[in-house]
Amino acid sequence: MDNRIPLTQDVVFIGGGHAHALVLRRWGMAPVPGARLTLIDPNPRAPYTGMLPGYVAGHYDRDALDIDLVRLARFAGARLVQGRAVALDRGAQRVTVEGRGDIAYDLLSIDIGITSAMDELPGFAKHGIGAKPLGPYAARWRCFVEDAAQGRVAPQVAVIGAGVAGVELALAMHHRLAQVAQDVQVTVLEASDALQGIAKGTRKALFRAMRDAGITLRERAAIAEVTAEGVTLETDEAIAAGLVVGAAGARPWGWLNDTDLPLEKGFIKVDQALRVADDAAVFAAGDCAHLTHAPRPKAGVYAVRAAPVLYDNLRAALTGASTRAFRPQGDFLKLVSLGAKQAVADKGGFGLHLPGLWRWKDRIDQAFMQQFRDFPAMPAPKLPDGAAHGVRAELSDHPVICGGCGAKVGPGALGDLLDSLPQLNRPDVISLPGDDAGVLDIAGQRQVISTDHLRAFTLDPWRMARIAAIHALGDVWAMGATPQAALVNIVLPRMSERLQRRTMGEIMQAAGDVMAEAGAAIIGGHTTQGAEMTLGFTVTGLCENAPIGLAGARPGDALILTKPIGTGVILAAEMAGRADGDTVMGALRSMDRPLAADARALAGAHAMTDVTGFGLAGHLLAICKASGCAAQVTLADVPLLDGAKDLLDAGQRSSLHAANAAYAAPMVTAERGGDSPHYEALFDPQTAGGLLAVIDPAQAGSVLSRLQAQGVCAVQIGTVVEGSPGLVLR
Known part of the structure; x- marks a missing residue:
């Protein structure tokens, strides 16, 4: 657009x-x-x-x-x-x-x-599942098949409703269960007469298919309730079933x-x-x-x-x-499956059961779905004639600038710039080597201050605001401080005033919720319009104890990571339309988790940082440099977000990945796995990543237990060792 x-x-x-x-x-x-x-x-x-x-x-x-x-x-x-x-x-x-x-x-x-849930039927909401919506039913069916195959449940199913949809599902379920288990029992229950409103030939074919499969059909069956053991009829007869599916009409x-x-x-x-x-x-x-x-x-x-x-x-x-x-x-043609790869056709009062109908149905269905598997490629903007030297190469190397921390400037260029700044010695400004946040001494009270902003990687301002706020607070939590206050910096794309108000409302609601939960107050900010949405926060925090910086790691200390990595490659692939929805939503959920519980459990860390734009390798190297030591990392123990490994294997990379690798790779020695996705993931830029903490080895077990009790899936990924700053991968 x-x-x-x-x-x-x-x-x-x-x-x-x-x-x-x-x-x-x-x-x-x-x-x-x-x-x-x-x-x-x-x-x-x-x-x-x-x-x-x-x-x-x-x-x-x-x-x-x-x-x-x-x-x-x-x-x-x-x-x-x-x-x-x-x-x-x-x-x-x-x-x-x-x-x-x-x-x-x-x-x-x-x-x-629509839904097929029969919530008016006693016990159905707790023990049954509607055939529609399809998502929950499909997930429940997959689990039931796995349990039946392993012998954890009896392969017994009851279907409520003997219309075409109910019978079609009953035939399909029987076919699948017969492949993984013995003594399969499928019962179809109908309050009146089965298979009404279809052609005589279609009814005949479906009745014959049920009979051949051994499916029991109970017509004019009044159901009293659904239980954990199956279905109870009003006659007190019990129909045993580990899965009860509602398919009795559209609701x-x-x-x-x-x-x-x-x-x-x-x-x-x-x-x-x-x-x-x-x-x-x-x-x-x-x-x-x-x-x-x-x-x-x-x-x-x-x-x-x-x-x-x-x-x-x-x-x-x-x-x-x-x-x-x-x-x-x-009227329209209905192609009804018969369990196995067979189908019956129904239209205009006629029903036909012929060889090849299932293949015809499959072609129709595959053609429909193909529209959503390969979207038409939109042509890239044409490069103007007479562009300056280097433009074509830059666009070739980085056709799309990533959002989040994938849009940062590389660590090498940023480090050189910071080193060139004039140093002004002030007694109220405490310098901690390499840290993103600063520490101010105000009348004996130590205050942490940091700023961070993100180029939007999602069109959803509410979710973007939550993640940007959590990301900005990462530096405060990493230094062992308690969040105090925040200023908001918002750049909105050009829009009408009415849409500005709506968008700002969503942003401030989401940011306010995050900051309030963290104990920080939003005290002001700045807004402007630009080419695209960018959200940032300047945050402060108060330290009761000495701030936790990057220096302080000692040989033998344990390295603990509190979130899996891989957000950079997932966001880059999503922008290119190459990441599946479950993978993307998993990454968003990870980014959307605040680090307050992590920080409380890691309060005694010798050194700590949040893992963000420079990737796990870059941030761990920062600890090594500030502490004058090296780190040994067990590559297989580094947790990856679901889907990240496959995307890295497929050659997907964030636009900052190459700069991160160029900076960190010369200081990395790979004893094994140097050509693996886990290795490449070390350079992947993170957004709202976890905390990387250096912990006394005697406390590592209890710290991990506290984190896991809080629902944080933290892991130990290695140890600090003697040596020049660098990483050794095992």
């Missing part, structure tokens, strides 16, 4: 359903200038319904049926808010996200699907009933433009919507067909153009 164009309109999508996924893909190829997009979903992935039976049956792995919302959002230029929408205030045009607060909108679109999400949206049996009423009947600012599509002009049963095909209309109408609402009507087809 051209950063010269101001942002003026907030478009918010609730839910990563099929319609929204297709709209966001189109938006990435043809965005509306001035529109800021937000996608709200509780998960970083959205399963594709068409491939769920194949996944359940074991024909696909989980990655095959998941739309990666993190990659999709990056392609579309949207921020992804991982959270659950729980309330809507249409008057104030705000969506409430659980655990986060409100997000404002100018246009809102809702595509949250709307309950929170919609607490809004003032116009509803039809809990589903959002929309007109032919997919716009909510009484609100020009709200749209809805997919299973959560009720088409007032053309009511249809709930089916993913309508969401897919609605996507182009929704995209066009959102653009029209933003630009003042005319909307167009969504006219769903009256």
Whole structure:
């Protein structure tokens, strides 16, 4: 998006359903200038319904049926808010996200699907699982299969609901369980008659498939409750099951009933433009919507067909153009899986079970998912003619500048600059060699002061503010100080005053929460507009005891690290669209964890630093230089964030990685692993990284125990040894 164009309109999508996924893909190829997009979903992935039976049956792995919302959002230029929408205030045009607060909108679109949870059935909420939403069910199914394969649970399943969806899942589950266990029992329970509303040939094929598999069908079965042991009928008969799945019809999400949206049996009423009947600012599509002009049963095909209309109408609402009507087809082809790689076709009152139908279904499903596996490559900006010498080489070496600490200046250049500064001796300024923070002596009270700012690596100002605040406080915690006060420095991209207020509200809410939890007060700051969002904090802290600096390490001391490393390569890969959503969200969760508990447990450290832009190697070398010693690191003990190793193996690097390596590698001796991803990870720039502490070896065990009791996954990665400053890798 051209950063010269101001942002003026907030478009918010609730839910990563099929319609929204297709709209966001189109938006990435043809965005509306001035529109800021937000996608709200509780998960970083959205399963594709068409491939769920194949996944359940074991024909696909989980990655095959998941739309990666993190990659999709990056392609579309949207921020992804991982959270659950729980309330809507249409008057104030705000969506409430659980655990986060409100997000404002100018246009809102809702595509949250449906649920199969039967919470009105006693015991279901505690012991059962709905087939929809698909994410929780797929995760529960994977665990159940593993437990059944290991003999930890009996391979017994009960499915509540004998419509097409319930029977299809029952066949898929039986097929998979039969591959890993013996004496498989699958029971399908239906309150009325099974398989209504489909062609006679389709019903016949599905009944035959259940009979051949040995699946028990119980029609007109009234259920009394779901228990830990299975299902109890009103006749007191017990159906044994370690997994109870609800598939009895489409149910709307309950929170919609607490809004003032116009509803039809809990589903959002929309007109032919997919716009909510009484609100020009709200749209809805997919299973959560009720088409007032053309009511249809709930089916993913309508969401897919609605996507182009929704995209066009959102653009029209933003630009003042005319909307167009969504006219769903009256019937559609259903390809129903039969457990094994077979399928039956149903359309227009006819059902056919023919060889090759499953392969046809597979091709259709794979073609749909391929749209979200390889996004179209957007052309890079053309280099102007007559560019100065070195421009082309610089762009080739660093085509994208990373965010976070990957955007820092390299340690070599920065160190030379600092060494050249004039030294002014003041009795109230205490110099600690190599430390990022300064120490002031004010009437006998020692105050730590530090500043840090980050180029944004996420479009979400709330999350960015939290991480930037935690990152800035790292120097205070690393010196054993208690956070005291903070000044905020905010650079916002060009946007309207209304969006400025919204953005500043999110930033200050998030930063205020972090600082308040740390015990620090925000006392002021500065704002300006620039090409992109940058957030920074100047922070102070008070030391009851002597500040912990870099000097003080002694041979024999233990080296303790309190967070895994790898944020730099993960953020770089995410910006390039090459990191999967789970990996990115894992890195964000790590960065989002404050270090207060770490600092309390490490209060007696001989030396300490936070691991940030210069990477683990650079910061450990700083301790070695200040202390006049060396360090021995067991490479295999250095913890990496999930996904970091694979990305390093694939050649992904942060833009600061090469400068970090050039500075540190000459002082690193690798006895083993010098060509491994763990070795490369030592130079990876970190954002809001953990504390690296030098601890008396006699106290290392108790310190690690205290950290782990606080939920901090700290590890000992090596020891301090005698020698010239350097690292020895074992």
